[in-house]
Amino acid sequence: MTRRYLFVIDRAPYGDWSGREALDMAFSAAAFDQPVALLFTGAGVQWLRDQQQPAAIEQKTVSRNLSAASLFGIEALYADQASLDRFKLAQSEPSLEISTIGSIREVENQFTDVVRL
Amino acid sequence: MPSRNNEGFLKDPMLWSPAVAEQIASESDIALTEAHWEVIHMLRDFYAEHEMAPPAARFFVKAVKQEFGDEKGNSIYLMQLFPGTSAVKVACRIAGLPRPTNCL
Numbered sequence: 139m140t141r142r143y144l145f146v147i148d149r150a151p152y153g154d155w156s157g158r159e160a161l162d163m164a165f166s167a168a169a170f171d172q173p174v175a176l177l178f179t180g181a182g183v184q185w186l187r188d189q190q191q192p193a194a195i196e197q198k199t200v201s202r203n204l205s206a207a208s209l210f211g212i213e214a215l216y217a218d219q220a221s222l223d224r225f226k227l228a229q230s231e232p233s234l235e236i237s238t239i240g241s242i243r244e245v246e247n248q249f250t251d252v253v254r255l
Numbered sequence: 256m257p258s259r260n261n262e263g264f265l266k267d268p269m270l271w272s273p274a275v276a277e278q279i280a281s282e283s284d285i286a287l288t289e290a291h292w293e294v295i296h297m298l299r300d301f302y303a304e305h306e307m308a309p310p311a312a313r314f315f316v317k318a319v320k321q322e323f324g325d326e327k328g329n330s331i332y333l334m335q336l337f338p339g340t341s342a343v344k345v346a347c348r349i350a351g352l353p354r355p356t357n358c359l
Contacts, residue, residue, distance in 0.1 A: 169310075203306055206309075
């Protein structure tokens with residue numbers, strides 16, 4: 139059976155390394171041609187926000203890193219509508235193609251492995 | 256020559272110049288041609304857009320393929336241009352970019 143990986147990012151960027159590690163794992167899996175997608179939920183939707191300016195804390199812009207995801211073969215970037223509303227994310231990074239979803243469970247059911255760091 | 260890490264990568268990509276590229280390339284006995292420069296500039300553009308270098312050899316190939324097509328977007332062509340243990344590492348070093356993270 140083909141395994142399909144969904145990495146869930148549910149914390150805001152820059153506070154800790156968990157999301158960055160999830161992204162590295164997702165890119166690594168994609169490099170081995172594994173089906174991979176990312177799901178942003180809760181404070182994790184802050185990853186998608188436009189106009190992030192983390193240079194002051196000497197970090198790279200996560201949304202700009204994410205904009206390479208489709209080129210690398212990541213199937214989809216999911217975000218749930220409730221979290222987008224809660225964090226008032228009207229404007230996401232323009233280069234990101236985000237699939238907005240209603241039910242997290244429904245998306246999770248499409249994957250054999252759901253990874254939360 | 257701007258300061259570099261123990262693997263020869265520039266610490267600050269902003270301090271790169273074509274002259275720096277020539278010098279780093281010469282350390283690996285690579286004489287830069289037009290074919291090298293187009294890949295070097297593509298990598299620098301990629302870095303400017305995504306704030307990262309392609310994090311795996313396969314992604315390097317994919318990025319080149321997207322820009323220049325199949326004829327150049329293949330590992331044999333890129334390994335000939337940038338010979339060494341890893342074409343993407345050699346190319347990033349010459350392009351003045353940080354060592355690709357998580358480089359598989």
